[in-house]
Amino acid sequence: MIEKFDFKSSELERDAPKEMMLLSIISQSFFQPFSLEDNLLVTLTALTSGSGVGFNRAMLFLREGDRLKGEMWLGPGSAQEAGDIWEVLSTPGIGYIEIVEHNRALVRKNEDTLSRRIRDLVYAAGEGNALIPALASCRKEILLVKGAREEPLVDRRFLDIIQVDEFLCIPLLARDEVLGEIVLDNAITRTPIGPGDIKLASLCGLIAGNYIYSAGLHRKLLDMEKTAAMGEMAMFVTHQIRNPIVAIGGFADQLLQPGLPEDKRERNIRIIREEIHRLEHIIFQMGHFLKVSLKEPVYFDPAPVISSVLDSPEVQAKKPAYEMRVELEDGLPRLFCDPTSFGEVLRNLLDNAFDATPPGGRVSVRGYRKTNGWYVLSVRDTGKGITNPDKDRLFKPFFTTKEKGMGLGLPFIKRVMDTCGGQVEVRSRVGGGALFKLYFQYREGE
């Protein structure tokens, strides 16, 4: 017998041991399209997610160049607030997403007095004579401070803010590099910090360090990809723009020659007009692709967007020549994506399907839930299909098999899907049509 389990369990096991609970919260955040800030928030949340688990408060410093700077401080400001928060968090049915969202709202709220209080705490990183809390990062050691008010190595300004006698400093390390620090305390419950707590916290510190490290690598990689793409783009644009310019110039020269018959004059003017139109299209597409950032994904109702794409004049104009099928499972859920980008993605896929398929062929759109937690929207055509070598290059900017394509549609789709933590998959064989599947995270209608 084989039993299947899902990685993406959305609920915490409340009776699980706290070590499991912590790891569960943090590891599940990997499945979310969270930003670095959000992932760190998950870690802080995991460390402070209830009176029985972990610590009361967690403070985060991040390394910026050669400085260590206060970023975020999570936890209740008073016993009253603690009671309120812990009550919310222990409500049955509250999953880690809700907890993180609750904390995110808290941190971003202007009245988030805790985080505001530490944002101007800045220490030189790597200085030999640093004071606590920076000392832990300088020494790359976990430091448990007891009797802080009597300890001369504790920065007085820091002590004025944190106002506890006992706290734990965990440097965030990756590859022996200090990337930040977490400071933890039990200011409300006054529970002493035990060896078990220290072990757990250090584990979270390692994970947080690696979050920051991999986020940094990812940023570098994106920069490198951008530079390479710019080079390719410059070359491609030269080609794309030169051709219409040569045509415009050549046919204009003919117009200037005496004795050109009237029909040819008209034809030349028409060609010049069309080529200018093409140049405009190229510039529009480039501008569209180069848009610096896409909008943040949200959970939205895709039904009106899908209808507006299917009812658009462009799709309606193509429809009569094709057999078009639309099968959407009843009760569309809310998908996680920026709605405008979602519409453009669907439009792009339909354009490609129509372009690849000779009239008389079939283009189908399907939407359905997969058992593994994804919602799939697929576009299938019965067109010429895609060769294997082309399949590898499909999502690279400026690769195109269309006579006048820019090769920017599928890279755009990839970018959108990456931004919303989804996936795009292609299946095709030469002569056998193509199937593009988009995988979205979803929630049932609210």
Next chain:
Amino acid sequence: MNKRILLVEDEKPLCLLYEEELSKEGYDVTAVTDADAALEALDKDPFDLIVTDIRMPGKDGIELITHIMGRRRDIPIIINTAYQSYKEDFMTWAADAYVVKSSSLDELKAKIRQLLDR
């Protein structure tokens, strides 16, 4: 008898422009828009010179030239492309002349004359 030129250019307006302008120069021009059509034409008729683009859907200009070299080594070839940067890569082995597309066809015409008079 007029010299015969095989012109390979996937951009239809450009194909038309080159065909007309080179015909005016007194050449017999056969214009095709892809490499397969070019190879077909080469099988059917003798040509004195080939003008080809590089970036084309399907077989590109370099594949076309490789095919031609496998069959006939005696026809001069001019690469006529929008890419400046390919010149060093291909001039030495693939073509007798390399012209970067321009709205003035003077350079292309001059190179054709030069190669056909040789």
